[in-house]
Amino acid sequence: MPINPIPVRLELKTDEARKALEKILRAHRDFQIRSSGDPKSAELFILEIGNRPETDFALLQQILAANYGGEVFIISSSSDPSLLVQALRSGAREFLSQPIEESEVIQALERFKARREQHREGRRPHRKGKIIDLIGSKGGVGNTTIAVNLATNLAAEGSKAKVALIDMNLLFGEVPIFLDIVPIYSWGEIAKNISRLDSTFLMSVLHEHSSRVYVLPSPSQLSGHFDATPEVIERLLDLMKRVFDFIVVDSGHITDEISLKILEMADTVLVTAILSLPCLTNVSRILRLFYDLGYPPEDLVKVVINRYMKNSEISLKDAEKSIDKKIFWSIPNDFHLSMSAINQGKPLRELAANSPLSKSIQELADMLAEHKLVPEKSPTFIGRLFGQKLPLKAWRR
Ligand SMILES: Nc1ncnc2c1ncn2[C@@H]1O[C@H](COP(=O)(O)OP(=O)(O)OP(=O)(O)O)[C@@H](O)[C@H]1O
Ligand SMILES: [Mg+2]
Known part of the structure; x- marks a missing residue:
């Protein structure tokens, strides 16, 4: 059952019609019959025209005049075409003949859903969500730790931002473990049901964490995920950009x-790394790959150093020289706290909001949220990337 099934009210005269419609609506996961309560709460009325059509049309007018905002379907056993014309003139949206044909009703319900969604989308002020894509330059550098805590900080109290977190690590996604949640659905479901994708379906698939972050995990089994294609992901992200302010993606590594x-x-790409030679070499390779691809533009790409220690053998300056790019942000080393957060399934801000580690990721989130990102002007970037050997030997012993 979706989170908010559409309430339907039946105004019927015959048992035959009631039985048939109840059976169809109960089997349809998007609708729920409301037989009592405020009729204003119904979004769809199904009204049967009996022997005294004038009285029934008066009721139809009443429903529409009360401005319930819903739609009315008419059912009738009469084949008199003037009745159909009168029903449609009175404002009924669908005319269903009796005896009830299941396929006819289902088609009408689907058309209703499409109209309702179109209406809602039209009324909703569209957000222009920003996609923040996190790429780990090597396994275990803390990509998931940063993604999870960036998302929870962006959604933190006081912020009005609507934030989603997508785990793109195929099969071994760990976001649910980091947040101690057991989501039912993954983006595999979206891939399988791409034709149904609208904001109602999207919200029913996402898992809302207590931090207000909406999580979309990766499929945990091999079956099904092959349905995902770049086109599916593009449609998903396009929709998410309309619903969310930030879409944080734990991409893991660039694999496909x-x-x-x-x-x-992506609007911002964070390449995460630690101050180690293999890691920085990979960062250079990733930057080179971006150049070969022709995207993302250089100013959208930010290198983030995790587990930073002041007395590190490789300094931030050395690292910048080696990758020929400024280090955008460095996050302090705190293995004990980061591990404790993972093991307890809690965001860092819940465990130790004032720790340097937590504060550093909070500041990074603030910067992204306040659009303080200043493009790094580096006109000779490409030339430098290709023209020179990377001075990695500088700190090689
Ligand atoms: N700032 C930090 N200081 C110390 N340890 C950290 C820090 N950030 C993350 N870690 C530790 O690094 C390890 C790996 O973290 P995480 O799972 O987030 O990395 P990852 O890049 O997503 O790994 P994988 O490639 O397996 O997906 C964890 O044990 C975590 O506790
Ligand atoms: Mg990870």
Whole structure:
């Protein structure tokens, strides 16, 4: 059953019609019959025209005049075409003949859903969500830790931002563990049901965490995820941008066309790394790959150093020289706290909001939220990337 099934009220005269419609509506997961309570709460009325059509049309007028905002379907056993004309003139949206044909009713319900969604989308002020894509330059650098805590900080109290967190690590996604949640659905469901994708379906698939972050985990089994294609992910992200202010994506590593599609659509790409030689070499390779691809633009790409220690053998300056790009942000090392947060399934801000680690990710989130990102002007970036050997030997012993 979706989170908010559409309430339907039946105004019927015959048992035959009631039985048939109740059976169809009970089997349809998006609708729920409301036989009592305020009729204003119903979004759809199904009204049977009996032997005294004038009285029934008067009721139809009453429902519409009360401005319930819903729609009215008419059912009738009469084949008199003037009745159909009168029903439609009176404002009924669908005319269903009796005896009830299941397929005819289902088609009418689907048309109603499409109209309702169109109406809602039209009224809703569209957000222009920003996609923040996190790419780990190597396994275990803390990509998931940063993604999870960035998302929970962006959604933190006081912020009005609506935030989603997508786990793109195929099969081994760990976001649910980091947040101690057991979501029912993954983006595999969306891939399988792409034709149904609208904001109602999207919200019913997402898992809302207590931090107000809406989580979309990765499929945990092999079956089904192959349905995902770059086109599916593009449709999903397009819709999410209309519903959310921030869509944080834990992409893990660049592995396939889907990762490339996300990169292409991202507003900010955070390449996460630690101050180690293999990691920085990978950062250089990733930057080179971006250049070869032609996207994302350089100013959208930010290198974030995790587990930073002041006495590190490789300094931030050395690192910048080696990757030929400024380090955008560095997050302090605190293995004990980060591990404790993972093991307890809690965001860092819940465990130790004032710790340097938590504060650092909060500041990073604030910067992204306040659009303080200043493009790094580096006109010679490409030339430098290709023209020079990366001075990695500088700190090689
Ligand atoms: N700032 C930090 N200081 C110390 N340890 C950290 C920090 N951030 C993360 N870690 C630790 O690094 C390990 C890996 O973290 P995480 O799972 O977030 O990395 P990842 O890049 O997502 O890994 P994977 O490649 O497996 O997906 C964890 O044990 C975590 O506790
Ligand atoms: Mg991870």
